Amino acid sequence: MSERRAILSGSTFEERIGYARAVVDGDRVHVSGTTGFDYATMTISEDVVAQAEQCLRNVESALKEAGCTFADVVRVRYLLPRREDFEPCWPVLRACFGAVRPAATMMECGLADPRMKFEIEVDARRPA
Helix, strand or coil: CCCEEEECCCCHHHHHHHCCCEEEECCEEEEEEEECCECCCCECCCCHHHHHHHHHHHHHHHHHHCCCCHHHEEEEEEEECCHHHCHHHHHHHHHHHCCCCCEEEEEECCCCCCCCCCEEEEEEECCC
């Protein structure tokens, strides 16, 4: 039977809603939709690029706890309420994923809180 382990970030959302920041299932790591909140202070920037940067720090933290890095990401989903906010974030995203080239999708959709301008969800494969 493969290992299944929940990774929690300490976000109040995880407790209030009932989910984990990430789940390790054998060699797979599934990182939940992760926003630009700084979970230590539960604050969020108004700037979309700053939110994207914080999203990536939050995702990186979950990946690290799972034994992965951005190099292990095979799938990424970008969720934004305004598609015109996506292009300004490209340099930040390219810095993490440019060499990795995971499969990717960008979706324009409403997010859970109107302060949220960017959300990232990733799937990774743990190294052997």
